[in-house]
Amino acid sequence: xxxxxxxxxxxxxxxxxxxxxxxxxxxxxxxxxxxxxxxxxxxxxxxxxxxxxxxxxxxxxxxxxxxxxxxxxxxxxxxxxxxxxxxxxxxxxxxxxxxxxxxxxxxxxxxxxxxxxxxxxxxxxxxxxxxxxxx
Numbered sequence: 042x043x044x045x046x047x048x049x050x051x052x053x054x055x056x057x058x059x060x061x062x063x064x065x066x067x068x069x070x071x072x073x074x075x076x077x078x079x080x081x082x083x084x085x086x087x088x089x090x091x092x093x094x095x096x097x098x099x100x101x102x103x104x105x106x107x108x109x110x111x112x113x114x115x116x117x118x119x120x121x122x123x124x125x126x127x128x129x130x131x132x133x134x135x136x137x138x139x140x141x142x143x144x145x146x147x148x149x150x151x152x153x154x155x156x157x158x159x160x161x162x163x164x165x166x167x168x169x170x171x172x173x174x175x176x
Contacts, residue, residue, distance in 0.1 A: 054100040060144050061103045062086070064131060065110040065118040073116025078132070082117045085133035089140055102144050115155075124149070125158035 050056060064086055066079035083106055095102040110118045115129040119139065126149050128139060135153050142148050149157075 052098060053103070054096075054098050055103070057098075058100045058103040060101065060124075061105065061122045062139070062144065063105045063107045063110065063120050063122075064136075065107050065112075065116055067106065068109045071116075072113040073118060079117045082131050082133060082136060086136050086140075089137065093140065093145075095140075095144065102140075126154050127156040127158075128153045129155050 064079075064083055065073065066083040067076060068079065071079065086104060090096045090102055090104060096104065110120060110127075112118045112127070112129075117131040119128045119131045119136070120126065121128070121139070121143055124143075126143065128135070128150065130153055131139070135150075138150050139153070142150050
């Protein structure tokens with residue numbers, strides 16, 4: 042099994058990508074926008090990343106379909122790491138800008154960014170729980 046797993050890591054470039062985009066799509070109970078809109082956004086994202094040679098064994102970008110990112114308004118919603126930038130209204134047109142400006146160019150698309158969690162990868166100091174133990 043380890044051989045199969047390592048083959049997948051190499052085929053997908055899991056250890057090499059620079060940015061990771063999660064896109065809320067095909068939710069079980071869609072509330073932020075119609076399911077069809079999220080599916081169209083996901084299909085566009087997959088196609089464009091492939092057309093631009095941004096995925097594969099030497100990827101710049103890794104993509105993940107998320108059932109729900111829990112921001113149930115102005116969807117589809119996306120988040121790009123490692124910067125931790127959250128985007129709303131991710132139609133194909135908006136995704137094209139995110140791909141060009143952020144995923145490739147490294148610049149946040151401010152017009153559609155609504156939150157940023159840039160400290161997500163910083164090591165948090167242990168804190169005490171209610172019973173005094175470290176968490």
